[in-house]
Amino acid sequence: MRKISEYMYGNRAFQQSYVKTNNQKLESLAKSGQSPHALFIGCVDSRVLPNLITDTGPGDMLVLRNVGNFVPHNEERSQETSVASALEFAVRILGVKEVIVCGHTQCGAIYTIYSDLDKDAFPHLASWLKQGEKLRARMGETGGRFESKEMLLRKAEQVSVQLQLENLLTYPFIKEAVENRTLSLHGWIYDIETGTISSYDEESDSFHSIDEVIPGGEK
Ligand SMILES: [Zn+2]
Numbered sequence: 722m723r724k725i726s727e728y729m730y731g732n733r734a735f736q737q738s739y740v741k742t743n744n745q746k747l748e749s750l751a752k753s754g755q756s757p758h759a760l761f762i763g764c765v766d767s768r769v770l771p772n773l774i775t776d777t778g779p780g781d782m783l784v785l786r787n788v789g790n791f792v793p794h795n796e797e798r799s800q801e802t803s804v805a806s807a808l809e810f811a812v813r814i815l816g817v818k819e820v821i822v823c824g825h826t827q828c829g830a831i832y833t834i835y836s837d838l839d840k841d842a843f844p845h846l847a848s849w850l851k852q853g854e855k856l857r858a859r860m861g862e863t864g865g866r867f868e869s870k871e872m873l874l875r876k877a878e879q880v881s882v883q884l885q886l887e888n889l890l891t892y893p894f895i896k897e898a899v900e901n902r903t904l905s906l907h908g909w910i911y912d913i914e915t916g917t918i919s920s921y922d923e924e925s926d927s928f929h930s931i932d933e934v935i936p937g938g939e940k
Contacts, residue, residue: 743778750780757782759819760811762804762885764790768913769825783811789830789881790822791852795891805892812904813894820889823909823918824882831856831877835870856881879928882908882921 740747759782761771771777771784785807792808793801811817824831834853838846859880860873867873886908890896898904908921910928919928 747779755780755815757811757815757817759783759821760785760807760817761821761823762786762790762792763823763911764788764825764828764830766825766828766913768827769823769911771823774911774916774918783807783815783817785811788846788849789828789834789853790824790885791830791849791881792822792885792888793852794888795893808889808892808895812898816903818903819905819907820895821907821909822882822885822889823911824878824885825911826875826878826913828874828878828881831874831881835874835877853881856884859884879910879921882910886921 757780761775761782761784763769763771763784763786765786765788771782771786775782785804787804792804795805798805808820811820830850830853833846834850834856838850840847856877860877863880865873865876867876886906889906890899895904895906899906908928909931910919910921911917912919918931920931920934921928922934
């Protein structure tokens with residue numbers, strides 16, 4: 722693990738390199754404010770770095786991260802307003818054009834949903850991960866049989882992203898923007914080992930490598 726002083730040295734290096742070469746862009750962002758194109762909803766996992774994996778920088782996209790990249794269902798979220806407020810800010814105030822829900826392989830949240838979490842020892846995690854009950858139910862409905870727990874978890878990571886996309890549409894302003902075609906929703910899975918992204922295709926109800934989706938195709 723890195724020591725805190727190394728992070729501080731890291732910021733110094735950042736100032737001497739990135740800030741020096743991008744000072745005009747940063748100045749303009751400070752003066753004119755932000756106008757990001759997308760909202761990226763990702764997991765807190767330290768191996769998933771939204772800007773690094775999309776080669777984006779300051780001002781390019783809003784980032785919201787939580788345990789498991791969950792979007793609580795609008796009518797079931799109780800007092801939880803962290804995600805809802807970010808959605809309102811992104812879509813209604815900044816007018817982002819895309820919302821990306823990005824899950825990832827080897828996700829600890831999904832793993833925990835399929836494990837026996839000590840609810841007394843971890844009350845907050847247990848409360849947040851209650852959202853996983855729907856995931857387990859949906860996985861049960863698909864009736865899929867898996868050769869190993871690993872394979873089950875990889876599938877659950879994908880199904881969870883699909884559920885979060887469905888939950889996004891429970892927010893009236895999101896549903897309206899999607900219907901008006903001013904907003905697009907995307908479901909991704911980031912592979913932490915290969916650095917590749919797969920994107921959910923509603924028509925075929927499956928995930929495809931973005932190499933098949935992006936203009937120009939192959940790398
Ligand atoms: Zn995760």
